[in-house]
Amino acid sequence: MSEIFELTHQAAEIAFNDYQRWYQYISLYGNKISATDKTIYNHFYNIIRNEFMWSKRRCSECGALMYNNKEALCEGCTQEDNHFKALEAIAYMQNMKHYENDYEPEGFVSAKYLWLYGEDL
Numbered sequence: 001m002s003e004i005f006e007l008t009h010q011a012a013e014i015a016f017n018d019y020q021r022w023y024q025y026i027s028l029y030g031n032k033i034s035a036t037d038k039t040i041y042n043h044f045y046n047i048i049r050n051e052f053m054w055s056k057r058r059c060s061e062c063g064a065l066m067y068n069n070k071e072a073l074c075e076g077c078t079q080e081d082n083h084f085k086a087l088e089a090i091a092y093m094q095n096m097k098h099y100e101n102d103y104e105p106e107g108f109v110s111a112k113y114l115w116l117y118g119e120d121l
Ligand SMILES: [Zn+2]
Pocket: 059, 060, 061, 062, 063, 064, 073, 074, 075, 076, 077, 078
């Protein structure tokens, strides 16, 4: 709860206790929801999306509207970002391969060749 609503643990605990007391009250007194509760319900319930809205923000990359999403990027930008990171990792590994070859200790290349192919260079 504290993570979703970006509250401190203490504030989240107070809100959750309030909710529990409210729920108990509603259960005991026959589901009579007050006008205030109805207003809150209408404010947070999205009829079009058929769900409660706890977050509405824009993607930091493309600006698309995101509902009930804690991430900074939308789904499309996350996929693009992951693709880019994968390409970066491949480029890094290829670079490291060249780096390793350039800086292998003296005699290592011939020793490796001997080990792999059973004959000297
Ligand atoms: Zn985006």
